[in-house]
Amino acid sequence: MKIQEIAREAGVSPSTVSRVFSNHPNIRGEVREQVFAVARKYGYRPRLSSKQQNVVIVSPYKTVYPIRSYVEMVISELALALSARGFRIEMLPQDNLGQLERIRFCAAVSIGIDAEEFGDWEECFASPLVIVDRDAPAGTGEIYSVRSDEHQAMELGIGCLAAHGRRNIGTVIYGEAGTGNADLRREGALLALKRHKLPATARHVRFALAESYVEEVGKLLKLGIDGLFAPGGNAGILAAYALSLYNRRVPEEISLVTSERTMYSRYAISPQTTISQDYTAQAEAVADAIDSRLRGMPFPRRTVIPYKLIERDSVNLLA
Known part of the structure; x- marks a missing residue:
């Protein structure tokens, strides 16, 4: 035509x-x-x-x-x-x-x-x-x-903690259910936990925004976690802050993987292992x-x- x-x-x-x-x-x-x-x-x-x-x-x-x-x-x-x-x-x-x-x-x-x-x-x-x-x-x-592969990202973070001997891993996803990539990440985190034969209950994978982050980390600590995965947002800062409030030393008492925010991740105490999109x-x-x-x-x-x-x-x- x-x-x-x-x-x-x-x-x-x-x-x-x-x-x-x-x-x-x-x-x-x-x-x-x-x-x-x-x-x-x-x-x-x-x-x-x-x-x-x-x-x-x-x-x-x-x-x-x-x-x-x-x-x-x-x-x-x-x-x-x-x-x-x-x-x-x-x-x-x-x-x-x-x-x-x-x-x-x-x-x-x-x-x-x-x-x-x-x-x-x-x-x-x-x-x-x-x-x-x-x-x-x-x-x-x-x-x-x-887009970036959210399931693969969850496997990277949880897999890193599992490879270093962590057997009870908690995940706090920055965001709310039903928004952005939060649900994809939750799904990927649960799959990764099951793949590594780790506890994979709803209590082990939580959502949080800045105002509820400390509380959600506290709930995970009550489960006796030895590794914390904190993907999304500015979770690296929030997770480090929450763990310091609960007097948990990183990595001596708990290992931590977060999302890359170079100006913080590189200079945190301890410098943070992170997942990062390939921009x-x-x-x-x-x-x-x-x-x-x-x-x-x-x-x-x-x-x-x-x-x-x-x-x-x-x-x-x-x-």
């Missing part, structure tokens, strides 16, 4: 159809939807332009990631990876998603925002959307995801997805990047 035929059925000019497919900002929403509806009806997929080099990065609400260092690290690596390939970057906060229709861009990247927040993407845009730290929905649209690999995968789609090449709907284990001094080997 040709652009002229789409224009005829949509009741607009061919130049308007071209502007819709190139994300021209001066197009009314109803015209945009009308053109895409005709294109979908006939299975027409517009060719993406490699001339347009603007990539919009959509940053999440602070309530999604109260620990901003994560978002800043992701954006920093994305900026390096995308600029190295000649893309220009435009930042857009999640609050202003409505502004997307007024911006010319070749691709969009969102951080920690569910695909549902973007509505019916293909009804409005021909450009690819790459979602970081969430899953792309099933289907054949221009929505892709790049560089994640950013390169995002750039690969955009590059491939703009060249008309296929790209996997979902890309999963493994975590890394950074070993320091907060885990010791039991005699």
Whole structure:
């Protein structure tokens, strides 16, 4: 099918159809939807332009990631990876998603925002959307995801403690059930505990935010744990603080694995063994997805990047 035929059925000019497919900002929403509806009806997929080099990065609400260092690290690596390939970057906060229709861009990247927040993407845009730290929905649209492997991360942390002789491991996941990656992490932690034939009850894997963290660590200590795994958020600081309040020395009395926050993890007493997302690999995968789609090449709907284990001094080997 040709652009002229789409224009005829949509009741607009061919130049308007071209502007819709190139994300021209001066197009009314109803015209945009009308053109895409005709294109979908006939299975027409517009060719993406490699001339347009603007990539919009959509940053999440602070309530999604109260620990901003994560978002800043992701954006920093994305900026390096995308600029190295000649893309220009435009930042857009999640609050202003409505502004997307007024911006010319070749691709969009969102951080920690569910695909549902973007509505019916293909009804409005021909450009690819790459979602970081969430899953792309099933289907054949221009929505892709790049995320870290949460189950593998839980295995890394718990496996490290188990390999050092810990036989009663407690996990405090920073976050709340039903939000972000908290449920995935809980599921992965329970699987890892079972895999290592360790106690794997609901009491051994808990959720906590800053205000309840000390209390939840205390509940785990009452279970007689000899290892604590604290993934997510700023859990490294909170876990160290909680253990100090309970007079537990790390690693002499209890071993500790947390999530990497370099400016704290490296200089804590003791320096903390951590799990860390591979931000560089994640950013390169995002750039690969955009590059491939703009060249008309296929790209996997979902890309999963493994975590890394950074070993320091907060885990010791039991005699």
